[in-house]
Amino acid sequence: MTTAASRGLDPEVYRGDFPILSQGVRDGRPLVYLDNAATTQRPRQVIQAMVDTYEHHYANVHRGIHWLAERTTELYEAAREKVRQFINAPAGEQIVFTSGTTGAINLVARSWGDANVRAGDEILVTEMEHHSNLVPWHQLAERTGAVVRHLPLTEDGRLDLAPFDALLSRRTRLVAVTAVSNVLGTINPVEEIIRRAHDVGAVVLVDGAQSVPHLPTDVAAMDVDFLAFSGHKMLGPSGVGVLYGKRDLLEAMPPFLGGGSMIRRVTLEGFDPGDVPARFEAGTPAIVPAIGLGAAIDYLAAIPADAIHEHERRLVERAHEALASVEGLRIIGPPPEDKAGIVTFTLGRIHPHDIAQLLDRHNIAVRAGHHCAMPLHRRYRLSATTRASFYFYNTPAEVDALAGALDQVRQVFQRRK
Ligand code: PLP
Numbered sequence: 074m075t076t077a078a079s080r081g082l083d084p085e086v087y088r089g090d091f092p093i094l095s096q097g098v099r100d101g102r103p104l105v106y107l108d109n110a111a112t113t114q115r116p117r118q119v120i121q122a123m124v125d126t127y128e129h130h131y132a133n134v135h136r137g138i139h140w141l142a143e144r145t146t147e148l149y150e151a152a153r154e155k156v157r158q159f160i161n162a163p164a165g166e167q168i169v170f171t172s173g174t175t176g177a178i179n180l181v182a183r184s185w186g187d188a189n190v191r192a193g194d195e196i197l198v199t200e201m202e203h204h205s206n207l208v209p210w211h212q213l214a215e216r217t218g219a220v221v222r223h224l225p226l227t228e229d230g231r232l233d234l235a236p237f238d239a240l241l242s243r244r245t246r247l248v249a250v251t252a253v254s255n256v257l258g259t260i261n262p263v264e265e266i267i268r269r270a271h272d273v274g275a276v277v278l279v280d281g282a283q284s285v286p287h288l289p290t291d292v293a294a295m296d297v298d299f300l301a302f303s304g305h306k307m308l309g310p311s312g313v314g315v316l317y318g319k320r321d322l323l324e325a326m327p328p329f330l331g332g333g334s335m336i337r338r339v340t341l342e343g344f345d346p347g348d349v350p351a352r353f354e355a356g357t358p359a360i361v362p363a364i365g366l367g368a369a370i371d372y373l374a375a376i377p378a379d380a381i382h383e384h385e386r387r388l389v390e391r392a393h394e395a396l397a398s399v400e401g402l403r404i405i406g407p408p409p410e411d412k413a414g415i416v417t418f419t420l421g422r423i424h425p426h427d428i429a430q431l432l433d434r435h436n437i438a439v440r441a442g443h444h445c446a447m448p449l450h451r452r453y454r455l456s457a458t459t460r461a462s463f464y465f466y467n468t469p470a471e472v473d474a475l476a477g478a479l480d481q482v483r484q485v486f487q488r489r490k
Contacts, residue, residue: 082376082384084466090116090372091466098436105437105471110255110283110415110444110462112305115369119308122368123361134360135334135351149360152367153350159370160300161291162317169323169350170363173314174282175205177301178249180316180353181278182209184329185299186247189276192218194246197275199224199232199261200452201254204445206280210249219246226452230257230406237269245275252284256446256460257406258389258415260288267296276322282306286464287385287413289378292317304362309369313362316353323349330355381465385414388463388472392416395476399483405453414463417444420479423486425459431485435478437471 088094091114098104106114132142134149156168171177186209190196196210200223207221214221222240225233232250241248248270252263267277278299281290285300286307292300299318305311318326328335328346332355337345346352373381390409393416396402401421406412420428425441432439440460443450450456461475 082380084468087466102436105474107461108438108440109464111440113464118372119365119368123365126361126364148364152363155367155370161293166349169316169353171314171316173303174301177316179209180329181299182213184326186213190217190219190246194219195244196221197245197248199250200226201449203255206249230259241273247276249278251280253413255283256417256444256449258412259407288382304366309366310362313359313366328352332356384465385463391472399479417458417460425457428459431482432478
């Protein structure tokens with residue numbers, strides 16, 4: 074059977090929707106935007122949905138009884154329903170709007186963590202986590218006396234599952250793991266991790282910041298307890314993200330932030346918290362960003378999710394081949410078949426900041442540094458790397474432009490020796 078993925082996705086069909094991609098940034102040359110793991114670009118449809126809201130449908134949500142407030146509330150709740158469908162969550166109440174992945178993970182650490190983790194309990198993370206999925210657990214451990222343990226990495230950039238069973242025990246309260254590494258691109262076997270963690274009674278939080286935008290996501294099939302992701306990494310605006318949680322876990326969690334909207338009743342003596350998800354959305358939420366995220370999901374849902382992954386895999390394959398011809402270039406991480414659209418590398422002894430700066434002269438945007446993953450870099454005895462990260466609107470020609478420019482970077486530094 075011919076699937077959408079096997080037919081391939083034509084990025085040119087979509088590029089025209091992204092005003093920023095056709096903008097010449099220097100000398101009239103187009104931008105080659107390869108920094109999608111940091112943040113993606115927005116299509117006109119998302120920008121317009123937000124402009125329309127500000128121009129025609131804007132008031133506060135869940136407060137007013139005038140028609141404008143009701144209209145905005147409808148749009149805000151429709152966005153929640155779009156998120157629900159996109160990740161196949163059983164109910165809209167299980168979708169909490171947060172400020173992003175970081176906000177979602179901190180909410181779990183503060184609310185679920187403080188209520189459920191005690192001195193001597195263990196939290197299991199991995200050596201490839203983004204700081205957003207490490208620091209909140211260190212902070213929880215500092216508050217409670219729990220211990221943070223970690224699953225190591227193999228030399229070729231995968232999770233080493235060999236010691237997993239030995240690390241898991243009845244003391245393990247939570248396993249926090251990313252579905253896709255933001256540095257190595259590695260796609261982790263999260264379903265297996267969830268199954269094995271559940272066998273010892275541990276709760277699993279999956280960081281979906283780099284997976285939900287790129288891979289089909291089905292929280293019901295995964296049986297995941299918590300999933301966190303960000304709007305701005307999936308065509309939506311910054312300032313909004315999502316925490317999905319199993320209903321029984323969310324309902325048992327105390328509120329983290331207190332304020333308007335999250336209560337049932339307040340007296341001078343105390344308060345009764347509201348139901349989920351309102352209990353976790355204190356104050357005026359990111360109304361227009363949430364509606365923008367809904368528009369981003371409309372856009373993404375019209376593209377077969379497996380076609381996005383397949384297109385990115387082909388770009389990664391091409392990048393691995395093309396970059397191999399650049400003398401001294403070393404890709405960190407597994408082979409293309411085990412990765413999402415991320416290629417991270419070193420080039421001889423040239424500092425990644427210099428590489429990124431010289432690529433910028435070719436109008437190629439990449440990221441350089443530790444990518445908020447210092448333990449991972451320490452594991453590979455590196456302080457920084459350069460990362461090219463793709464989305465469905467990137468083209469094979471852009472990959473070739475990267476390889477060509479990197480060869481010129483190498484030559485510039487060779488001449489300087
Ligand atoms: N987790 C991963 C794997 C990421 O790549 C990122 C952002 O780069 C985050 C968490 C944090 O996302 P945000 O800054 O949107 O909260």
